[in-house]
Amino acid sequence: MSDRTLYNPFNPYDPYDPYDPYSPYGPYNSYSLINPYNPYTVYGTPDSRSPAQSIFDEERRLIGGTGHSRIGSLQGNDWQNTDLGPEQRLLEKKPEEPAKDEFPDGGLRAWMVVIGSMCVTFGTFGFVNAWGVFQSYYHETILADVSPSAISWIGSIQYALVFFPGLLVGRLFDLGYFRIPQITASVVLVGGTFLTAECKEYWQFLICQGVGVGFASGFLFGPAIAVVSHWFQKRRGLAFGIIASGASIGGTVIPITVRKLIPLIGFPWAMRVIGFIELVVLGTSILTLRRRLPGRKSSGGLLNLSSFLHIPYSLYVLAAVISFLGLYTVLTYLEVYGREGVGLPVEFSIYLIPIANAASLVGRVGSGYVTDKLGPLNTLIPSTFVAGICTFIWPFARTKGALIAVSCVYGIACGTFVGMLPAPVARMGSPEDIGRRTGMLMTIAAIGALAGPPISGAILGKTDSYVSVGIYAGSMIIVCVLMLIAVKYAALKKFSVEKEQYSSRGHPPDLVEYDSSMDSARLDTRASGLRVGNVFIEDKFIILLGSCAGVFAVGINDTAMGANLPSIQEHYNLSYDVLSIVFLAGFGGYLISCVLNSVLQSVIGIRGVLLMAGFWYATGAMLIAFAPPFPVVMIGLMLMGVGGGFYDTCLTGVISHFESTKLMNIFYSFFGFGSLVSPFIVGALAKAGIKWNVFYWVPFSIAVLVTLCHLVLFKNYKIPSEDENTEHQGAYGRLKQVTRMQIIWVGIPLTILGFAINNILGNWLTLYLMEVKGSGPDVSRYQLSVYWAGLTFGRVFFSLPFINVSERAGNTLLVAALSGAIGVFWGVNSVPLNWLMVGAAGFCLGVSVQTHLV
Incomplete structure (x- = not known):
């Protein structure tokens, strides 16, 4: 064998080139892969091959084929006119690399988008950042009889709702829905501002300025940030900085405008002027904001939980939650502290918040340029540390100059954090999924924004010291800095999780x-x-188990209201007229979820609806657990109603696919179990002298556990396919088909009547026994438990395999027995009969209602 046939590692040709005479795979080489006498080739006699040749041969098999039609002669230049083998086809037809998406990173259209997004931050975050002025004005004038902590709930809900809808709007943005949510939210925000001008009572401000303006801001802010990532990549930090400057400008202009106009034209017209300003800036954003990439349906529904397998993203979300527990404390109480804590004149103290917001302009814009050079985390870590130090120092600033200095430095540092908050998330995945990742961040971070100012207010109320408030808030921010360092450590792949x-x-x-x-x-x-x-569990049992867990949480909430009703009435000194409205909050939330359930299932799937239900349920329970002002309790009850309604309607549909009355009874028996447990827990806490609101940590914890349960058990669940006739029908076609079914017109009234009776007994029974029949609080709560025990036993009893009763005959008898039991309970004042008839009513009502749902 000549030296020419040996592989030369210094050969300038590709060693795998079949046309290189010096290659071991060349046509003149006796070890060429196309040589049938090569002992290592698949075409030779032996079947063993060297590792390198095996890899090349496998690649040839996958891309170029597994056999030759004809090898032909490859002498001289004759190879150009012969049929090529698979390796030649492989080399001649290389697979084309997919074209990479090119970001404009500039141009008129891209910068118009930046201007539109800046207008959005002006009208949303700029308005929200001006809350300190409203806190001070409301405390002095309109809401002078309301505590500062209660007033701060308006601003806290505003802050939180800027982030809360992020999960939903982020998903809608990824799917391509942008214009309709943008226009709708703009109308709501402008309308909420105009309505705030007409408010006189605390609950009116809470709904219009807190919920209305906050929720609309949330639907505007998230997509306005996400759409910029379609247009910028290399200069994304600068774009984010310019956008964030809108919040600084708005936070400077709006409070000065309000404070200057109120003495001249009064509060109502001052708010109307702000409304017209909002109309102009949001109208500009509608004209200039456009998405560049089309909507794309990515897997995972509402949540992309695989993002949390990425350690940096998980730690970053946790850091954001912790930061908001203390970040807005200074901005909320800065003006009040300057006037009450230091004794500065009102004419000067009203400018402290605009000074901080104006200084944040430097941080927001400058951080964008620095981020493009150093990276977002290298910018966030030192700026957040400075914000924490300023928060510690703030209560010790006792002079005008010291407060101005602290306000400026704090504004720059805080502006940097808020402006660059979405920037790291944009780099933690593909641009097609950025809306969902940003939405998850914003929604979870809202927990900190919601709880932070009220916690600071509660500390101030207990200690009457701003020093304690500064220590708490500063500590939270420093913990956030440590978390950001951990994010950077994880991003450098010091540790990771592999799926x-x-x-x-x-x-x-x-x-x-x-x-x-x-x-x-x-x-x-x-x-x-x-x-x-070694244990195997069938799908039907898995789905039933997950469904029972959800409806158990619904039962816990349904009876808690009735058991806690006397304590709530006493705590808030409510009249019966107001007390009756309490039930409308939960019912209103339940009704909203019933209307939206079908639509959301088609967008985010069963699992997404269930996870969203757990989130709203847990959020509402956590709100009530802090014993906030009564309007906030109403919001918490409504959120729990939304979550419970999604649980009920969604899981009822899941179980109904089994077409089994027995399974439906088992399913709703867990509702009864939850309803049975709740009054006992409430009674035990009341007997131990524990406040009524502490109970709501129980449903909060249950909601967290149920959400984790649904996360696992419904991972691969799919709705059973429908028949061919109904599968392709639209909403109108299905509605038309449903209205022609006689059972609908019979079942709906009976179901509504059954739920009405159930709600009356379950919610008012305790108070009725105490006020009318003279029973003690503990005995009344235990009788309520007897009612739910009877309801649960009835559902379990009729789900037993040896109980076979005709549904029509059984329902007729149960309705008759129910009427008799309620009549005896109402007309006869006997303690033993009360216990017996309450249990019998529950037994009859539990089964007769749910059989209409199968």
Whole structure:
């Protein structure tokens, strides 16, 4: 063998080039892969190959084919006129790389988008950042009889709702919905501002300025930030900085405008002027904001939970929550502290918040340029640390000059943090999914924004010291700095989490073999169920278990209101007229969820609806657990009603697909179990002298557990396919078909009547027994438990396999027995009969209502 046939590592040709005479794969080489006498080739006699040749041969098989039609002669230049083998086809037809998306990073259209987004931040965050002026004015004049902590709930809800809708609007943005939410939210924000001018009572301000302006701001802010990422990549930091400057300008202009106009034209017209300003800036944003990339349906529904497998993203979200527990404390109490804590004149103290917001302009714009040079985390960490130090120092600033200096430095640092908050998230995944990632960040961060100012207000009320408030808020910000350092450490891949992908290793995507050495449960789609160790659980039981967990949480909430009603009436000194409205809050939330359930299921799926239900349910419970002002309690009850309604309607639909009355009874028996447990817990807490609001940490904890349960159990759940006739019908077609069914016209009135009776007994029974029949609080709560125990027992009893009763005959008898039991309970004042008839009413009502739902 000549030296020419040996592989030369210094050969300038590609060593795998079949036309290079010096290559081991060349046509003149006796070890060429196309040489049938090469002992290592698949075309030779032996079947063994070297590792390098095996890899090349496998690549040839996958891309170029597995056999030759004709090798032909490759002497001289004759190869150009011959049929090529697979390796020649491989080299001649290289796969084209997909074209990478080019970001404009400039141009008129891109900068118009930046201007539009800046107008949005002016009208949303600029308005919200001016809350300190309203806090001071309301405390002095319109709401002088309301505590500062209660007033701060208006601003806290505003702050929180800027972030809360982020999850939903982020998902809608990814799907391509942008213009309609933008226009609708703009109308609501302008309308809420005009309505604030007409407010006289605390609850009116809470609804119009807190909920209305806050919610609309949330629907505007998230998409306005996300759409900029469609247009900028290299200069994204600068774009974000310019956008964030709108919040600084708005936070400077709006409070000065309000304070100057109130003495001249009064508060109502001052707010109307602000409304017209909002109309101009939001109208400009509608004309200039445009998305560049089309909507794209990415997997995962409302949540992209795989993002949380990325350690930097998870830590960053946690850092954002912690930061907002203390970040807005200075901005909320700066003017009040200057006037009351230091004794500055009102004419000067009103400018402290505009000074801080104006200084934040430097941080917002300058941080954008610095971020493009150093990176977002390298900019956020030192600026957040400075904000924490300023928060510590703020209560010790006792002079006019010291307060101005602290306000300026704090404004620059805070502006940097808020302006650059979305920037790291934009780099933690693909641009097509940025709306959902940003939405998850904003929604979860809202927890900190909601709880931060009221916690600071509660500390101020207990200690009457701004020093304690500064220590608390500053500590939260420093903890956030430590979390940001951990994010940077994780981003540098000092530690990571890897998710095992079976399909990439040759396993079919729908088949995972069970390995007994693994501790975690895995799905085995061949048997359609869940395997845990050596125990196999069928899908039907899994879905039933997850559904029962959700309806158990609904039951906990439904009876808690009735059991806590006397305590709530006493705590807030409510009349019966106002007390009756309490039930409308939960019912209103329930009604909203019933209307939206079907639409949301089609957009985010069953699992997405259930996770969203848990979020709203837990948020409402947490709000009530702090015993806030009564209007906030109403909002909490409405949110719990929204979550409970989604649980009820969504899970009822899931169980109804099994077409089994017995399973439906088992399902709703867990509603009864939750309803049975709740009065006992309330009674035990009351007997121990624990305040009524502490109970709501119980449903909050249950909601968290149920959400985790649904996260796992409904991971692979799909709605059973419908028949061909109804599958492609639109909403109108289905409605038309439903209205022709006689059972609908019979079942709906009976179901409504049953729920009405159930709500009356479940909510008013305790108070009725105390006020009318003279029972003690503990005995009344226990009788309420007897009612729910009867309801639960009835559902369990009729789900037993040996109980077979005709539904029509059974319902007729149950309705008759129910009427008799209620009549005896109402007309006869006997303690033993009260216990007996209450239990009998629950037994009859529990089954007769739910059978209409199957």
